[in-house]
Amino acid sequence: MNDVDRLFREYHEPLVRYLTRRLGDRDWADEVAQETFLRAMRQESIVSERAWLFAVATNLVRDEARKDARRRRRLELLREQARAEEAVEPEPLAIERAQEAALARKALDMLAERDREALLMREEGLDYTEIASALELSIKSVGTTLARARRRLVDAYESLQHGGNRVGGVARGTHAAS
């Protein structure tokens, strides 16, 4: 594909950010993004570029996550151990940010996969049509998916923050259509 340079310039940064948020690992995100762009190079034509790239990246993550979950987890733990050993006394603000990031990560992990992906795509600026295309949803259901994802994420974050057991699923915000 001739346009791969432009594709890369335009979408690499948001794609890596999306993947990093999704995976929690920048290196892994870079790998997946690279593979995504390689596939784009082999593609003769792409109709909806951003949706296509995010869809391919999302599928790669799903495939790889299934295959490599244990290995990845082990590497992650090893890396965290190494970092903890070499860590100097962190600044209070850094601690707090790390805690917030950890809480956010945990809350995000509590979402259903599709909800999580839709939300992260939306945060990268994908519109409803692109999200529907990337996740093979109907456009009508994107709003519902995002509403649920946002509510559950906030609920989960709050629960973790306050140490309670209440997690997501608090059905409110809608009243019966009459």
Added chain:
Amino acid sequence: MQHLDEGTIHAWLDDALAGDEAAAVAKHVAECGDCAALVAEARGMIVAAGNIVAALDDVRGGVIPSSAPARAIAGQTSQTSLWRRLHFTPTRAALAATLLVAVGSVLTLRRAGQRDDQRIPSASTVVAPIIAQPTSRPSSPQTQAQTPATAAHKAADLASPTPSNVASAPAVASPPASRASNALATKPSSSIADAHQLADSVRSSTVDRVAAAPPASANAPAVVISGAAKASADSMRVAPERRAQVTALEGVAATAKTSAQRSFAVGPSVEGCYEVRVDSASSSVAGILPRFELTSNSSVRSVTPEGRPDSTMPVGRWERVTPNVVRVRFAEAREQQPLTLQFGSASLTGRAGAGDRATNVAVERIACRR
């Protein structure tokens, strides 16, 4: 029309409905108090979720730690606030602040006595930025009212009513940010209760513009801050920036059923959309975008005159130079001409160029439209 379901509300707020459907929703929201409340709540959810997602970006490089390692680094549970870790209670904070102000006042008066011809000690301007230093992560129980506030700028964006809101949904339309910020300016310390009061004052729309007088502590000269006094200064850092930047989601706090909406309704932010006006044809400001958006990722995107993301989206970066100064660099395709934005207590000024070539430019915050 039937009441709105949550998915439709989110689609409407995300600007994903077709024109006629969006108009019907706007009309219904304007007429239906229940649905207007749900819209306000959904706005809070959108902002809150965006903030949480943005919090993922705060740890750079390598694996973003999961909660367990983060606790290991912190040496305690994530529920333990820094406030507590510092053994710093509100009473001690108040005491420390009082001491700081008292010491500052004594030194100020002493200096004033020495120099009758210069009534305003220069030290006050020196220390003001120290105290005015914004923290995107306030290290105190204030965190409850802001966390995770990394993308709290979206509150400002979302709080800005869309045209349809303005036209037909006055119940959920937000008041001007300046009014909201000034409402908070009268309350230097933030808390959930403050957020409530803020929302109340915003709702009643009776808060007059408050002159941006410096906080009492801003009069303190440049004293060495240590121990409890330093912690006190930390705890106060949020207030001055909020004075200028805080906005609120109208109605959110009033209708909130969980603390989420209260927690995320306010927050200091330099992120948002801006319009630059350059009167002269100076070449030193040649590369500056006339309208742009600062995002939570420290990137810069161009926006249309209406504040919508531009389809061409030239990318740039911004960085904080000092607590209230941000340097913006625009896309590579343009001349690498930084624009320096200074966030004062009540206004925003800009200066572009370098050294002698720098030129003052008028910068105005505009509503971002999604």
